[in-house]
Amino acid sequence: MAETKSVIGTQNKKGQTFTDPWKLMNEAPRTPSFFTGSEVIKEAIRRASCDVMIAYPITPQSEAAALIGELFAEGYIGDYFRGESEFAVMSQCAGASFGGARVFTTTAGPGTMRAMENFPMWAGSRLPIQMIVTCRGVNSPLSIQPDTLEISYLLNTGMLVWHAETAQDFFDWILKGYMVSEEPDVHLPLALCCDGFFVTHTKDVVQLTPPEMCLPPYDPYRSPVPCMDMECPPVRMMRDPFVMKSNYISYATHASWQQEIWAAVERSRKHSIHWLNGLIDTENTDADIVIVASGTAVSQGREAIRLLEDEGVRCGLVKVKTLRPWPEEEIREATKNAKHIFVPEFNVTGWLAKEIKATIPNHERVHAGPHVCGGMTMPPEIIVNEIKTALGMKKSFVMAGRGS
Amino acid sequence: MSKERIQISEDLYDIMPSDYQDLVKSATYGKEDRGWKDIGTSKELIEQHSLCAGCPESMAFRYILASLPNPEDTVMVGSTGCTSLVFPMVAVHNIHSLFGNQNAVASGLKRALSVRFPDRVKDVVVLAGDGATVDIGLDMTLQAWFRQEKFTTICFDNELYANTGGQESGLMQKGFVAKMAPVGKLFDKVRLPEIARESGCHYVVNCTVSKPSLVEKVIRNAVHVAREIGPTYLQLYTPCILEIGKNSMEGLQEMRDSEKPTERFAYKEFVSEPAKQLLAELAAKDKERKAAAKQLAGKA
Numbered sequence: 158m159a160e161t162k163s164v165i166g167t168q169n170k171k172g173q174t175f176t177d178p179w180k181l182m183n184e185a186p187r188t189p190s191f192f193t194g195s196e197v198i199k200e201a202i203r204r205a206s207c208d209v210m211i212a213y214p215i216t217p218q219s220e221a222a223a224l225i226g227e228l229f230a231e232g233y234i235g236d237y238f239r240g241e242s243e244f245a246v247m248s249q250c251a252g253a254s255f256g257g258a259r260v261f262t263t264t265a266g267p268g269t270m271r272a273m274e275n276f277p278m279w280a281g282s283r284l285p286i287q288m289i290v291t292c293r294g295v296n297s298p299l300s301i302q303p304d305t306l307e308i309s310y311l312l313n314t315g316m317l318v319w320h321a322e323t324a325q326d327f328f329d330w331i332l333k334g335y336m337v338s339e340e341p342d343v344h345l346p347l348a349l350c351c352d353g354f355f356v357t358h359t360k361d362v363v364q365l366t367p368p369e370m371c372l373p374p375y376d377p378y379r380s381p382v383p384c385m386d387m388e389c390p391p392v393r394m395m396r397d398p399f400v401m402k403s404n405y406i407s408y409a410t411h412a413s414w415q416q417e418i419w420a421a422v423e424r425s426r427k428h429s430i431h432w433l434n435g436l437i438d439t440e441n442t443d444a445d446i447v448i449v450a451s452g453t454a455v456s457q458g459r460e461a462i463r464l465l466e467d468e469g470v471r472c473g474l475v476k477v478k479t480l481r482p483w484p485e486e487e488i489r490e491a492t493k494n495a496k497h498i499f500v501p502e503f504n505v506t507g508w509l510a511k512e513i514k515a516t517i518p519n520h521e522r523v524h525a526g527p528h529v530c531g532g533m534t535m536p537p538e539i540i541v542n543e544i545k546t547a548l549g550m551k552k553s554f555v556m557a558g559r560g561s
Numbered sequence: 562m563s564k565e566r567i568q569i570s571e572d573l574y575d576i577m578p579s580d581y582q583d584l585v586k587s588a589t590y591g592k593e594d595r596g597w598k599d600i601g602t603s604k605e606l607i608e609q610h611s612l613c614a615g616c617p618e619s620m621a622f623r624y625i626l627a628s629l630p631n632p633e634d635t636v637m638v639g640s641t642g643c644t645s646l647v648f649p650m651v652a653v654h655n656i657h658s659l660f661g662n663q664n665a666v667a668s669g670l671k672r673a674l675s676v677r678f679p680d681r682v683k684d685v686v687v688l689a690g691d692g693a694t695v696d697i698g699l700d701m702t703l704q705a706w707f708r709q710e711k712f713t714t715i716c717f718d719n720e721l722y723a724n725t726g727g728q729e730s731g732l733m734q735k736g737f738v739a740k741m742a743p744v745g746k747l748f749d750k751v752r753l754p755e756i757a758r759e760s761g762c763h764y765v766v767n768c769t770v771s772k773p774s775l776v777e778k779v780i781r782n783a784v785h786v787a788r789e790i791g792p793t794y795l796q797l798y799t800p801c802i803l804e805i806g807k808n809s810m811e812g813l814q815e816m817r818d819s820e821k822p823t824e825r826f827a828y829k830e831f832v833s834e835p836a837k838q839l840l841a842e843l844a845a846k847d848k849e850r851k852a853a854a855k856q857l858a859g860k861a
Contacts, residue, residue: 235676252669
């Protein structure tokens with residue numbers, strides 16, 4: 158069994174000091190750095206005490222996955238290799254996590270879809286793997302451009318699903334994500350999503366924690382299910398495997414385990430609130446008009462609000478940080494005064510608007526849009542126009558030369 | 562794992578299941594010369610099973626579990642199929658996740674165990690059916706070999722999809738009429754042992770499980786070579802008596818008939834040069850150990 162004494166304050170083989178995670182994230186000095194989102198992923202993983210990272214090339218996550226290879230070459234990660242497909246990679250991640258490792262991987266778009274069979278298995282096996290999803294189109298004809306449709310497929314896998322807006326979110330949430338998903342009463346995988354290119358390939362100023370400080374290592378013996386390393390007794394798991402039994406006991410066992418997975422998602426709520434300072438961020442939610450968004454649609458919404466303010470229209474903002482656990486109470490509270498709720502999204506189906514409609518009373522207040530998809534950008538002006546149209550105001554048609 | 566880990570607290574002894582008490586009392590974890598001959602005199606690492614009466618797979622399971630050289634530090638990876646009905650009753654840690662991904666899971670597992678236990682031996686053994694190994698999982702089977710992942714892959718070849726009711730598989734013989742092959746299978750049995758050799762496996766054997774001593778030998782060799790050198794592959798004929806129209810008593814004869822020199826399960830072996838050297842060293846050590854034991858017994 159692992160040592161039970163604390164490792165806090167001791168050093169790893171790279172000379173990094175295992176630091177109390179709360180102090181690392183909230184009290185350690187921060188240095189502003191000008192990095193791409195991909196480089197920020199690397200910097201977060203440098204501090205994450207990861208045992209195994211498994212990579213596969215797919216735009217727009219290839220750069221991050223390759224940069225983590227450099228970390229491995231430098232000795233910051235226990236093992237690293239390129240798998241043969243996303244389906245295989247996610248199974249390799251499962252194997253490493255079953256074996257007690259802290260595991261990290263990245264994927265995108267069609268890769269997420271190809272690997273999909275693994276995700277409910279990860280959750281059902283209680284594997285706290287962290288997967289970065291740099292969202293891109295999953296439609297045909299082939300597209301590599303930003304589009305968040307793939308997130309909707311992840312929502313019912315039993316994974317935790319968070320949606321980062323900025324590179325700063327990414328840096329903080331990668332580290333905080335392990336703290337939430339490795340809690341014994343959670344112990345579930347985390348899909349940490351962002352909008353591909355917009356976050357991965359743009360440079361931003363990100364406040365980094367000191368590189369000489371890192372998270373304490375994962376302790377697999379705090380898992381609610383046995384780690385598959387033959388370090389605890391290998392007992393017979395069940396008399397008859399439930400897969401072949403068509404009887405009530407079998408159904409009840411499967412049903413109760415599925416319920417337990419979703420109960421664990423619920424139990425992650427308190428930890429997520431603790432680490433993320435709430436599941437949503439709000440601004441001016443006493444306004445009649447509120448924009449609710451996740452990912453970079455939040456940034457565009459913020460710009461739209463600024464433009465509307467110039468015209469004397471006051472508008473509030475809700476940034477949804479976690480999609481699973483779903484901030485039902487928070488969104489209901491934040492939108493209780495709103496007469497109009499706008500949900501700008503980077504996908505064709507408007508899955509976030511549907512989730513919100515299912516959450517709040519009087520859901521006719523929800524305007525599902527604007528939507529852009531297939532890689533189109535979302536100029537704040539189209540959000541402004543959507544709002545003005547709904548309110549019966551005159552639209553602004555000056556889109557050209559808007560300089561953004 | 563040290564054997565102390567499975568000890569039962571005295572206060573709880575009487576409420577523990579009898580099969581667990583038996584494991585503590587008389588399983589062969591840690592016994593250096595464990596093998597198929599322990600069956601019947603010690604607690605086996607398989608507790609019952611829900612396979613069909615007379616299924617050769619159940620024999621194979623028992624021989625393999627009796628022969629693993631290091632069960633106290635072995636983790637097995639299975640796949641969906643008849644084998645997944647047995648694994649929940651096996652007293653070594655084992656993983657079932659999806660259908661066909663067993664060699665990918667084992668790759669991640671072996672690497673995690675190597676990172677976590679750099680100074681200890683942790684063996685990984687994959688055991689899956691032919692559908693999992695050769696059809697749906699072929700990509701991951703081969704890629705693990707290309708990458709020289711250090712674990713053993715065992716394929717229980719019953720030449721069809723048994724658990725789903727007898728459909729055509731890649732390892733089925735050409736011409737065999739089965740579900741999904743209504744006019745007979747149109748292409749040859751996939752030659753995975755040859756492919757394994759070309760894909761980088763260091764020890765490859767194709768045989769039946771009619772002889773427990775042979776199973777013991779190839780399992781020990783395969784695990785030792787995988788531990789020290791690189792990937793190994795065993796393709797074991799475990800006929801599905803149900804789907805080929807045999808009775809429960811006829812499994813053994815079916816295997817004997819199929820291992821004749823001209824038949825498809827005639828013993829076939831490939832050993833790479835480094836593996837040959839390793840096996841020779843192990844054989845020499847084994848001989849030395851036996852001689853020493855004999856001498857000691859003589860003195861006593």
